[in-house]
Amino acid sequence: MQLSIQNISKTYPNGVQALKNLSLTIENGMFGLLGPNGAGKSTLMKTIATLQSVDEGQVRLDDINVLKQKAEIRKLLGYLPQEFGVYPRVTAEEMLLHYTALKGVQGKSTRSQIVNELLVQVNLYDVRKKKLSSFSGGMKRRFGIAQAFIGNPKLIIVDEPTAGLDPAERVRFNNLLSEISEHIIVILSTHIVDDVSELCKQMAIINQGELLLTGSPTALKNSMAGKVWTKSITKEGMKEYEERYQVIYTRLEESTPIVHVYSDERPDDSFELKKPDLQDVYFHQVKMEN
Ligand code: ADP
Numbered sequence: 001m002q003l004s005i006q007n008i009s010k011t012y013p014n015g016v017q018a019l020k021n022l023s024l025t026i027e028n029g030m031f032g033l034l035g036p037n038g039a040g041k042s043t044l045m046k047t048i049a050t051l052q053s054v055d056e057g058q059v060r061l062d063d064i065n066v067l068k069q070k071a072e073i074r075k076l077l078g079y080l081p082q083e084f085g086v087y088p089r090v091t092a093e094e095m096l097l098h099y100t101a102l103k104g105v106q107g108k109s110t111r112s113q114i115v116n117e118l119l120v121q122v123n124l125y126d127v128r129k130k131k132l133s134s135f136s137g138g139m140k141r142r143f144g145i146a147q148a149f150i151g152n153p154k155l156i157i158v159d160e161p162t163a164g165l166d167p168a169e170r171v172r173f174n175n176l177l178s179e180i181s182e183h184i185i186v187i188l189s190t191h192i193v194d195d196v197s198e199l200c201k202q203m204a205i206i207n208q209g210e211l212l213l214t215g216s217p218t219a220l221k222n223s224m225a226g227k228v229w230t231k232s233i234t235k236e237g238m239k240e241y242e243e244r245y246q247v248i249y250t251r252l253e254e255s256t257p258i259v260h261v262y263s264d265e266r267p268d269d270s271f272e273l274k275k276p277d278l279q280d281v282y283f284h285q286v287k288m289e290n
């Protein structure tokens with residue numbers, strides 16, 4: 001399958017231009033859409049999920065026109081929105097049975113079999129009789145993924161799914177996604193670089209509604225090879241480095257600042273060459289833009 005996004009633009013009624021002539025091609029597997037808050041990720045996700053219109057452009061899933069043939073897409077789609085709204089005072093099991101019926105699955109016993117399997121898959125079977133309103137953040141996210149998996153979707157969209165999860169929940173959630181993504185398209189939107197580097201074979205970076213880069217994380221990292229230099233510095237020295245060098249970002253290692261500098265040549269003997277990671281790619285791109 002192939003999802004093809006062509007030259008889409010969207011301006012909200014308040015004048016914010018959330019998407020600017022954005023084009024992107026997405027194939028089977030897990031695709032990471034990375035960008036800072038406000039980049040336009042949720043706008044793009046809602047558009048693909050047929051919940052929002054655009055001013056210009058086309059979106060196609062193979063030969064389906066996503067923006068027009070909404071009913072066709074909804075049959076193939078699983079969507080976990082960034083904000084899931086209110087969690088009602090019904091049990092996880094009741095709610096999933098309801099969604100399964102809405103998806104058009106016929107037969108009561110078929111529906112409960114599907115729901116039981118989903119509950120096991122997301123590790124909520126033991127709490128299936130508990131009210132959703134009593135669930136923790138991580139349980140809600142896992143419930144959200146269960147509802148997005150109903151009906152064997154061919155296109156799954158998850159919008160910032162790991163925000164607010166503890167480290168163990170995040171690992172579990174990411175494993176779950178990676179298991180199912182082999183033969184379908186899964187689009188993961190996030191501002192967390194590690195989620196993308198752990199999970200995605202293809203990715204894009206967007207900022208201020210524009211596509212900055214797309215490709216495999218490996219290729220994007222390789223494209224910066226030989227140009228990332230690091231050095232541990234003092235907190236007082238940070239400003240000077242910002243002025244003298246093209247600083248990608250400064251991270252802390254046990255409270256000591258390590259500056260990452262972009263340069264074709266070694267800035268001076270005190271710098272060490274570093275193998276670029278996805279943070280370098282991300283910060284370099286987003287910084288060049290601003
Ligand atoms: P992201 O998901 O990457 O954080 P969004 O797509 O939510 O980005 O937002 C992109 C931009 O559009 C932001 O500037 C945001 O404030 C604005 N925006 C999002 N939704 C609306 C809306 N319904 N009305 C007006 N502006 C919006």
Ligand code: MG
Binds near residue numbers: 041043082
């Ligand atoms: Mg968002």
